[in-house]
Amino acid sequence: MDKAYDHSKTEERIYKMWEDGKYFTPEVNPNGKPYSIVLPPPNVTGTLHIGHALMLVIEDILIRYHRMKGFKTVWIPGTDHAAIATQSKVEAILYKKEEKTRFDLGREEFLKKVEDFAKESHDTIVNQVRKVGASVDWGREAYTLDEKRNLAVRTAFVRMYEDGLIYRGETIVNWDPKLQTTVSDDEIEWKEETTPLYYFKYGPFVMSTARPETKFGDKFVVMHPKDKRYKDYKEGQKIDVEWIEGKITATVIKDEAIDMEFGTGAMTITPWHDRTDFEIAKRHNLPFSQIIDFNGKLLPIAGEFSGLHIKKVRPLIIEKLKEKGLLVKVDEKYVHNLATNYRGGGVIEPQVKKQWLVDVNKEFEMEQSEIEGIKSGSVVTLKKLMKHVVEESQITIMPSNFIKTYYHWIDNLRDWCISRQIWYGHRVPVWYKGEEMYVGINAPKGEEWEQDSDTLDTWFSSGLWTFSTLGWPEKTEDLKIFHPTSVLETGYDILFFWVARMILMTTYLLGQVPFRKVLLHGLVRDANKQKMSKSKGNVIDPLDISQKYGTDALRIALIFSTAAGNDIPMSEDKVKGMKFFVNKLWNIGRFIEMQAEENNLSLDREGMSYKPSGDKEEEILKKAKGAISDINKNIEAFQLHLAAQTLYDFTWHTVADEYIEYVKVSENKKQSIAVLYNIFLEILKLLHPFAPFVTEEIYQRLYPEEAKKKPLIIASWPK
RNA sequence: GACCACUUAGCUCAGCGGUAGAGCGCUUCAUUCACAUUGAAGAUGCCGGGGGUUCAAAUCCCUCAGUGGUCACCA
Numbered sequence: 001m002d003k004a005y006d007h008s009k010t011e012e013r014i015y016k017m018w019e020d021g022k023y024f025t026p027e028v029n030p031n032g033k034p035y036s037i038v039l040p041p042p043n044v045t046g047t048l049h050i051g052h053a054l055m056l057v058i059e060d061i062l063i064r065y066h067r068m069k070g071f072k073t074v075w076i077p078g079t080d081h082a083a084i085a086t087q088s089k090v091e092a093i094l095y096k097k098e099e100k101t102r103f104d105l106g107r108e109e110f111l112k113k114v115e116d117f118a119k120e121s122h123d124t125i126v127n128q129v130r131k132v133g134a135s136v137d138w139g140r141e142a143y144t145l146d147e148k149r150n151l152a153v154r155t156a157f158v159r160m161y162e163d164g165l166i167y168r169g170e171t172i173v174n175w176d177p178k179l180q181t182t183v184s185d186d187e188i189e190w191k192e193e194t195t196p197l198y199y200f201k202y203g204p205f206v207m208s209t210a211r212p213e214t215k216f217g218d219k220f221v222v223m224h225p226k227d228k229r230y231k232d233y234k235e236g237q238k239i240d241v242e243w244i245e246g247k248i249t250a251t252v253i254k255d256e257a258i259d260m261e262f263g264t265g266a267m268t269i270t271p272w273h274d275r276t277d278f279e280i281a282k283r284h285n286l287p288f289s290q291i292i293d294f295n296g297k298l299l300p301i302a303g304e305f306s307g308l309h310i311k312k313v314r315p316l317i318i319e320k321l322k323e324k325g326l327l328v329k330v331d332e333k334y335v336h337n338l339a340t341n342y343r344g345g346g347v348i349e350p351q352v353k354k355q356w357l358v359d360v361n362k363e364f365e366m367e368q369s370e371i372e373g374i375k376s377g378s379v380v381t382l383k384k385l386m387k388h389v390v391e392e393s394q395i396t397i398m399p400s401n402f403i404k405t406y407y408h409w410i411d412n413l414r415d416w417c418i419s420r421q422i423w424y425g426h427r428v429p430v431w432y433k434g435e436e437m438y439v440g441i442n443a444p445k446g447e448e449w450e451q452d453s454d455t456l457d458t459w460f461s462s463g464l465w466t467f468s469t470l471g472w473p474e475k476t477e478d479l480k481i482f483h484p485t486s487v488l489e490t491g492y493d494i495l496f497f498w499v500a501r502m503i504l505m506t507t508y509l510l511g512q513v514p515f516r517k518v519l520l521h522g523l524v525r526d527a528n529k530q531k532m533s534k535s536k537g538n539v540i541d542p543l544d545i546s547q548k549y550g551t552d553a554l555r556i557a558l559i560f561s562t563a564a565g566n567d568i569p570m571s572e573d574k575v576k577g578m579k580f581f582v583n584k585l586w587n588i589g590r591f592i593e594m595q596a597e598e599n600n601l602s603l604d605r606e607g608m609s610y611k612p613s614g615d616k617e618e619e620i621l622k623k624a625k626g627a628i629s630d631i632n633k634n635i636e637a638f639q640l641h642l643a644a645q646t647l648y649d650f651t652w653h654t655v656a657d658e659y660i661e662y663v664k665v666s667e668n669k670k671q672s673i674a675v676l677y678n679i680f681l682e683i684l685k686l687l688h689p690f691a692p693f694v695t696e697e698i699y700q701r702l703y704p705e706e707a708k709k710k711p712l713i714i715a716s717w718p719k
Numbered sequence: 720g721a722c723c724a725c726u727u728a729g730c731u732c733a734g735c736g737g738u739a740g741a742g743c744g745c746u747u748c749a750u751u752c753a754c755a756u757u758g759a760a761g762a763u764g765c766c767g768g769g770g771g772u773u774c775a776a777a778u779c780c781c782u783c784a785g786u787g788g789u790c791a792c793c794a
Binding site: 001003004197207208209210211222258259262263266267268269270274276277334335336337399401402404405408409412492493495496560562563565566567568569571573574576577578579580581582583584586587588589590591592593594595641642645648649656657660661664 | 721722723724725731732733734741742743752753754756757758759787788789790791792793794
């Protein structure tokens with residue numbers, strides 16, 4: 001054996017050996033109890049970052065542990081088409097390279113470009129997944145936008161439509177004029193902004209607004225019914241008002257949504273471009289009209305300002321109102337939150353638009369249910385389902401402090417807008433012919449039917465992930481054996497986006513939970529606790545690290561010393577330290593090899609048969625037993641960092657520092673070495689899920705008798 | 720505003736009811752003998768402040784303070 005472990009000489013060879021041996025498939029333990037994980041599919045928008053590496057490592061540890069314990073284990077890999085994210089990325093590249101927009105290319109040609117990009121990104125990701133040693137079953141790989149997943153999406157959509165859970169409606173949506181699409185509430189990122197707040201005279205009232213450019217159509221002035229300042233004004237009262245474009249007749253409305261503390265307690269409403277206003281208008285049956293078009297330009301209602309972009313028009317309107325003597329005052333230091341699209345950064349302009357939505361409050365009959373406490377045929381809502389399975393502990397969320405956040409999110413959940421006006425994604429399975437509409441899995445027969453041009457929110461398809469990857473809607477063997485999946489492991493940042501949506505879709509469509517447990521990991525941050533980002537230049541590329549220090553060192557560093565759910569500070573020094581540990585392991589192996597040779601011991605059962613005779617031997621065996629029991633307990637409790645620490649400590653400070661030093665001076669050397677030889681095998685097994693490459697390599701060299709029967713990856717786990 | 724987490728050695732963090740721990744850093748010494756990617760010894764802590772429960776609290780409860788995060792609202 002070489003003096004130091006060289007990961008560059010082993011990793012690729014070993015991964016190939018595992019793959020060729022088909023050890024990643026459930027067939028290695030055909031009769032075991034099923035254990036399944038679906039990989040949270042990375043977006044095909046680029047390459048994997050260190051957070052993905054953490055996710056892969058945690059899941060790989062769970063998978064390898066269960067595989068060695070004899071479970072019929074499957075880990076399903078895949079990638080996510082990430083609709084809007086991928087499309088906007090390609091649009092950006094297209095614009096930079098050719099100064100063209102997607103409309104210049106047309107749907108078909110543009111989609112071809114996106115697909116090429118996605119393919120390339122996919123290949124990079126797959127390569128990265130292999131590099132971190134993930135023992136995923138490549139034969140079962142899936143893509144959220146491939147044929148099979150498309151069938152699942154269409155089937156789900158149609159079923160939900162038939163149950164009245166999907167509807168098409170005029171509603172106020174978050175419109176991104178930049179990307180020309182709606183986005184869901186969860187895709188909004190609020191940015192704090194200081195902006196002037198203008199106070200205008202509006203008849204006898206003073207109203208305030210940060211957005212004068214939307215105020216053209218305001219013919220309703222709203223106040224709280226209990227506001228004493230306005231007690232003389234009655235609901236429905238008409239008042240003549242001098243406004244931007246001359247005299248108008250305003251109507252008084254009383255509504256409890258008004259905050260009496262804010263401004264003057266009176267406000268005018270713009271239902272087409274504000275959610276609160278929209279809701280007030282709906283409650284009072286008020287008409288509403290569009291002021292701003294979908295590109296952000298003013299419509300003819302704005303009179304002389306018609307056709308101008310809202311950005312340009314604001315100062316002009318303020319000037320005009322000032323001239324008319326309607327400007328009362330300006331509060332320059334008004335702080336509010338500006339809605340932006342978190343994928344692309346465009347400022348959100350609320351608009352009323354026809355969209356497809358999922359009704360989360362509508363009661364429906366559960367066709368078939370295996371969920372405890374929900375019988376087949378009982379009446380539920382999607383919200384109720386989502387809450388029930390967590391409340392009744394049919395899904396355990398870890399760490400448990402996220403449960404409260406989860407409930408809170410459900411309580412605030414509004415109908416989920418699932419249609420997007422982008423091109424990359426699953427097309428809505430709805431066809432139109434004149435006034436007629438057809439909703440179905442396949443296109444209707446006959447000419448002249450035109451498919452809805454919208455695509456679906458990417459989370460609609462990833463919500464089906466635990467079972468669409470197993471073959472649903474077909475009733476496959478995989479689905480029968482592996483669903484519900486055992487654990488879903490992912491970052492806490494997508495608890496709402498994804499985890500909640502999976503629970504919604506799966507409980508409804510299958511009458512099952514998608515997984516028994518949810519394990520949430522933290523965000524990987526840099527040594528200064530900063531979020532890693534390209535613009536900050538503090539990104540640690542997992543591949544660089546793994547090339548420099550070895551994948552095993554990277555893996556242990558990611559797991560070591562950080563409790564689940566907490567953010568993880570990552571530094572190269574930490575990885576370096578773990579490389580030392582990997583090398584220590586290697587040198588214990590070397591020590592055994594050299595001692596065996598010197599003492600004429602063959603590396604096999606017979607040569608190393610032992611009778612633990614001395615005190616030291618008894619002691620180390622006892623300690624090993626203790627360590628094994630601790631590690632088992634820790635892994636079962638998902639305390640991987642504790643397991644890793646125990647292993648590190650036991651291997652280095654007990655076996656190497658104490659016992660090996662003793663072996664050197666032992667009077668009963670052969671027996672002492674034999675004991676070491678046997679304990680080291682246990683260590684290699686215990687460490688294998690954490691550091692799969694170096695342990696497999698040492699095992700192959702030092703334990704040829706065992707290795708001949710089976711490689712370490714499927715060796716039996718120490719009890 | 721609501722909710723959640725965090726506050727432990729110089730730094731990064733474990734531990735979460737029974738005499739304060741790890742890694743890195745620091746001091747001293749040893750050794751080229753599996754490994755200098757080494758070993759041994761050592762220094763450094765009112766375990767954020769205050770109160771309570773308990774035979775016993777870093778660990779459980781209450782409260783205050785600071786830090787970070789999530790969600791909601793914002794005319």
